[in-house]
Amino acid sequence: MASRVAKGPPPPAAAKTGTDVAEAKKVKVAPVTRREFLFYIWGASIAMILGQSTGILVWFMLPRFREGEFGGVFTGDATKIPEVGTPPANVPAGKYWLSNTEEGIVALYKVCTHLGCLYAWVETAGRFECPCHGSKYERDGTWIEGPAPRSLDRFTLTITLQNGTVLTSNEIGDPIPVPDKNAVSQFTIDTGNRIKRPGRV
Ligand code: FES
Incomplete structure (x- = not known):
């Protein structure tokens, strides 16, 4: 004769440990693709060139000689x-x-x-x-x-x-x-x- 199992409310979930919480917070970071890497390098190069160009422009715009000194x-x-x-x-x-x-x-x-x-x-x-x-x-x-x-x-x-x-x-x-x-x-x-x-x- 099969024994009968009494049905009742499901058992309470086990309490999460600190390790579980930390694991849950881990964000999966997708690896940088070759294409993205090249894009970043390109962006950095453009920024560097723009910075240098701006510096050169400012240098040219500044007066080289002050009034009252030779060259001015x-x-x-x-x-x-x-x-x-x-x-x-x-x-x-x-x-x-x-x-x-x-x-x-x-x-x-x-x-x-x-x-x-x-x-x-x-x-x-x-x-x-x-x-x-x-x-x-x-x-x-x-x-x-x-x-x-x-x-x-x-x-x-x-x-x-x-x-x-x-x-x-x-x-x-x-x-x-x-x-x-x-x-x-x-x-x-x-x-x-x-x-x-x-x-x-
Ligand atoms: S004559 Fe003036 S430097 Fe020679």
């Missing part, structure tokens, strides 16, 4: 401009001579165009002379004699007159004619923009 812009007013026929003004910080001639005003780079010596103004001779090999230059920097292959280099000069007129050096740096230096309100000399003369002219 120098400003002045009529008091800084010598009278026509008087010795050119020596500005060591900007490595230039500011010279006022019958033809106009020029800013001359202080380095001889022969082998780079510093020439000087010789008042008794009324010209610039280089102590190294004897090159000589007019008040406006034009070559006179000596081994220098070309006249003195000039810097871009911009002159603003009292009446608001703005005059700027042309591409070969010809002197800027100013009838009276006291008509000048302000001038700027860009020592970062050197104009080489085309020869001994």
Whole structure:
């Protein structure tokens, strides 16, 4: 005779242990496919290139030279401009001579165009002379004699007159004619923009 099993409510589930809970919390992480890996590498490379490009752009946009130091812009007013026929003004910080001639005003780079010596103004001779090999230059920097292959280099000069007129050096740096230096309100000399003369002219 088969024994009878009394039916009743199911037995309570066994209490979960700490290990069971931890196991349950484990998240299955799918392995990174080759395609995904390459995608991540590509993304990282793009980010790196963009970062470098931005850095280079910022570097180019920042001013390299401050105003008032060689390579930057120098400003002045009529008091800084010598009278026509008087010795050119020596500005060591900007490595230039500011010279006022019958033809106009020029800013001359202080380095001889022969082998780079510093020439000087010789008042008794009324010209610039280089102590190294004897090159000589007019008040406006034009070559006179000596081994220098070309006249003195000039810097871009911009002159603003009292009446608001703005005059700027042309591409070969010809002197800027100013009838009276006291008509000048302000001038700027860009020592970062050197104009080489085309020869001994
Ligand atoms: S460096 Fe000036 S003449 Fe030679």
